Amino acid sequence: MEKRGQKYHRERLAEALREEIETIVEGELGDPRIGLVNVSAVELAEDARSARVLVAVEGDDAEAELSLAGLAAAVGFVRHEIAERLHLRRPPDLFFQLDRSQKHEARINELLNRNRKRSGRPGK
Numbered sequence: 001m002e003k004r005g006q007k008y009h010r011e012r013l014a015e016a017l018r019e020e021i022e023t024i025v026e027g028e029l030g031d032p033r034i035g036l037v038n039v040s041a042v043e044l045a046e047d048a049r050s051a052r053v054l055v056a057v058e059g060d061d062a063e064a065e066l067s068l069a070g071l072a073a074a075v076g077f078v079r080h081e082i083a084e085r086l087h088l089r090r091p092p093d094l095f096f097q098l099d100r101s102q103k104h105e106a107r108i109n110e111l112l113n114r115n116r117k118r119s120g121r122p123g124k
Contacts (some may be wrong), residue, residue: 014044014051017092020085021053024078025071033070040099044092045117051092054099066099071096 022039036058043052055071057064070080075094083091 010044010046010048013048013086014042016086017044017051017082018042018053020082021078021094022080025055027075028081029070031070031074033066034074035059035067037067037071040101049090049092051094053094053096055096056099056102068096068098076118 018039018041021042025034025039038056039053040056041054043054047053055067055099057067059067073093077094079091079094082088
């Protein structure tokens, strides 16, 4: 079982990683494949050797795949910058992944609203 202090440290590190990665992606990457990308979360592994970076991309699926390819190509640069900024000896391996939770949430809300209109009940 993980100690409370270790879990707290990992959560703080994950949030610091999210902030730094977002700053790097928004302002320092010049890859034209990368579109409008927001880093929504960083899920750090228990041993802190790897991290899954969840990104929300504006646009369709083709643009999202193109942005993910650009981010994957820039992983080395992003890791190097994170190591310098956060003073980490071994920055975690980064794996960029699409965060589709916002699209799923919008679709669920749309279906619920459609169901409310059909049944004649007022929505909240």
